[in-house]
Amino acid sequence: QKEVEQDPGPLSVPEGAIVSLNCTYSNSAFQYFMWYRQYSRKGPELLMYTYSSGNKEDGRFTAQVDKSSKYISLFIRDSQPSDSATYLCAMSAVSQGGSEKLVFGKGTKLTVNP
């Protein structure tokens, strides 16, 4: 089983739709959860960062973490064509020795149609 699983899509929605993107993971030591957005031929851009379980909202974006189910989600409200990109989940654990590597999902390609 891979450490992080993410449905690659592609996902195509009409403008204004609510989008739900999800990742599951197997490593219970993960404590930090991130969502990155990557436009074609560009570097990933940090969208949301959460620590442990719960919700975090930033404008049209809401990140949810359910550690008991090892499941994280990103919701995009009122989706726009400019949201068309690949969305990558990422997560990491922190040990006493210091940093742990960031583990990425393979990304979900989203297209928002005008």
Added chain:
Amino acid sequence: DSGVTQTPKHLITATGQRVTLRCSPRSGDLSVYWYQQSLDQGLQFLIQYYNGEERAKGNILERFSAQQFPDLHSELNLSSLELGDSALYFCASSISPSGETQYFGPGTRLTVL
């Protein structure tokens, strides 16, 4: 613009050759990370440096090496290149060593012919 710069943007070379990719982190960031992104493997962590010292190692091949210089810029050296090394190589930086918030550069696209 993340503030992380990478050069060159594109690199085309032949099998067996050696190349060097360069990264300058955001101002004030002490940690530099290198990643490889290919279609089938996704984004794979290679190596991390913090303030000049190697901090963490991921799936980095022995043919690859990296270093971080006193001015905090970093170089990734890829040698004895193979066709399978063709990929996007990203550098990211963060202010802390724990790396939960990383800012990525635009990447270097390497093509090995």
